[in-house]
Amino acid sequence: MNAKAAAPVIVLKAGREKSIRRRHPWVFSGAIEKVLGDPQGGDTVLVRSAEGQQLGLAAYSPQSQIRGRMWTYDASASVDAAFLRNRLKCALDMRERLPLGQHTNAMRLVHSESDGLPGLIVDRYADVLVAQFLSAGMERWREDILDALVELTKCEAVFERSDAEVRTLEGLPERAGFVRGNRDASRCAISEHGLVFRVDVAAGQKTGFFLDQRANRLRVRELSAGREVLDCFCYSGGFAISSLAGGAKQVTAIDSSETAIKVARENLKSNALDASRLVFKEADVFLHLRELRNRGAKFDLIVLDPPKFAPTAAQVENASRAYKDINLLALKLLSPGGLLATFSCSGGISADLFQKIIAGAALDAGADAKIIERFGPAADHPVALEFPEGDYLKGLLVYRA
Ligand code: SAH
Secondary structure, three states: OOOOOOOOEEEEOOOOOHHHHOOOOEEEHHHEEEEEOOOOOOOEEEEEOOOOOEEEEEEEOOOOOEEEEEEEOOOOOOOOHHHHHHHHHHHHHHHHOOHHHHOEOEEEEEEHHHHOOOOEEEEEEOOEEEEEEOOHHHHHOHHHHHHHHHHHHOOOEEEEEEOOOHHHHOOOOOEEEEEEOOOOOOOEEEEEOOEEEEEOOOOOOOOOOOHHHHHHHHHHHHHOOOOEEEEEOOOOOHHHHHHHHOOOOEEEEEEOOHHHHHHHHHHHHOOOOOHHHEEEEEOOHHHHHHHHHHHOOOEEEEEEOOOOOOOOHHHHHHHHHHHHHHHHHHHHHEEEEEEEEEEEOOOOOOHHHHHHHHHHHHHHHOOOEEEEEEEOOOOOOOOOOOOHHHOOOEEEEEEEO
């Protein structure tokens, strides 16, 4: 018996091969009839239909509901260092073909399932890479992936941020720190459309910066001239500083995190802008919007970019209420002719549902409002067509008459 024939096998229940045939990369535990052999976390397993057809190879995650993540739909392929290097190279090639490099030196290089690398996130911040290994399969190949990343990108420093909660679902411990190179990169300076941001790769949220909003920050910048702007959930100041650069009359930026505001203030100082026109406020947006309403404050442009209220479908109801609440308040705070740039990065909230929530908020606010643009993630955050779950970021630009 050769090695491949001896590989462990996931045998699916009858009919449960359909999603795999459509190239959806997840094998749920409920779809599995039996497991042959004794695969350990991260091992490569052959996936077979009930009828015995070989559907491809997957990484085995014994503790997760997502028991298998498809590496390839070619059952005769070999999953090894060369296979992974090739996937990484494809992801890098796609980014190189985009004009993004002309505008920034910070980019998402690997976007998990949508780059054929389920559970791997890699962001580049100037010459530092930040990597997240979020699945048992990625954990298994960690060293090979790190070697290939250094070789392909020529970035010598790689900081690992495998401290995301999803690791616990995979039964993996949290881990963070430099794994290649070692340097003081706690504030890594990047440039985005001519603006400078200092990214805290060690302690910042996610990998340190929200690269997915890059194009939307630029759009907001273009819309800001002469406007009174309110940036809610401002984090390190991305939208607020962009609006200031776009000629906003005055900007107010709110976040509940003291650390985020501190970095945002540093970011403001790093740019040659009139800092007196941007005020940061450490506050809870839900409360502060009410305070602004009670004071009769008005704005011409409001950005709402909250954290994900509904990571999965289970939290949709509460999340919908929270989205409606802040959007209703924001619409009330808009002057006639004002704009609301409103976002959701919740996987559990579809673009359709999000639009319905905003419609409900406008109705209750008594606002005559219309959508004039739709927002999505920047091009370095591709969404594989067979993986709609990757389409998490949606946004609307709403005009209030
Ligand atoms: N717009 C930002 C990213 C926002 S991330 C950018 O483009 O970079 C979401 C932010 O919301 C985080 O900084 C978090 O600290 C903040 N946050 C979460 N809950 C909050 C609340 N209730 N009130 C104010 N800020 C909150």
